[in-house]
Amino acid sequence: MPWIMLVAAGILEVLWAYTMKLSHGFTRPLYAVITLVAVVVSFALLSLAMRSLPLGTAYTIWTGIGAIGSFIIGLCFLGEAASAARIFAAALIVAGLIIMKLAS
Template sequence: MAWVVLIVAGVLETVWAVALEASRGFSRPLPTVLFAVALALSMGGLAYAMRSIPLGTGYAVWVGIGAVGTALYGIAALGDALTAARVSCLLLIVGGAVGLKVLH
């Protein structure tokens, strides 16, 4: 159950990062509220998951999901460049997170 919560918390990290950008410095109310709610749920999920998942593994997986999710959102929705180098780097992040899970 902790791993499911950790994955959801990682996805919520992507949500709050996207909402933070959309809030335009907290000047837009709806994205600002979404940011705050997603941030609280994401941190709460991370805290819950780390009750049974080691700190380094849990945090790295959480950050990895958030980083990859945010980068993919940027590529899909914001027109960020999709290059072989970027894809390679994202695959390295995913590989590291999977490795930490497997070696856990």
């Protein structure tokens, strides 16, 4: 159950990052509200997962899901550049997440 909560928290981190971008500095109320709700729920799920998972593992996985998910959202929906260097960097993050999971 802690891993499910952690993955859900990471997905919500992607959601709040994306909706924060769409809120244009919190000037669009709907996106601002979605951002704030997603932040609160993401942190709550992270804190629940940390009851059972080590701090370093939980936080690394949470931020990694957020980083990779946000990178993918940026590529797919925001027209951000998909340069070889950015894709390689994302692959390194994924490799680190896999190693972190295997080590815990």
